[in-house]
Amino acid sequence: MRHGPATRRGRPAVSGRIVLRLDRMMVERGRSLGWLARQVGITDANLSKIKNNHVSAIRFSTLAAICEALDCQPGDVLVYEADDGDDGTGPRP
Template sequence: MPIVVDIDMMLARRKMPVGELAERVGITPANLAVLKNGRAKAVRFTTLAALCEALDCQPGDLLRYEAEENAKVTADA
């Protein structure tokens, strides 16, 4: 998928455990894992806003576009 989720990077920068973020956002740790591992097919804007508030960041800090070609080359390397 060309959209890459960088929640792990922001969690590390904030030194925040996944469970704490899930609690602050109001989602289950399992659902947060689905999102942060790139397996989610969609994300609600309310969830994205809550993530940004909890992590004190912008949506672009959590999501980025990576062309399919680059993703395949990276995966093959």
């Protein structure tokens, strides 16, 4: 029994997306893109793609290295954004 639209693999269709708020965390910590890239062990270009949400996935090891370098939690840099523009941080009905 299906409970809504599904993708080709039978999973429910996703109506929102995960947004990276890495730029906000970098500003709060006073860290540059180059500094963070060196700490994480990736190129400035690849970190820039992550920071600007030009990636469709991120390795857990990369996320862990970012969190370690910025002394934060994954939820500090990852936010679910519903299609209606709600970033998921406000009160729920």
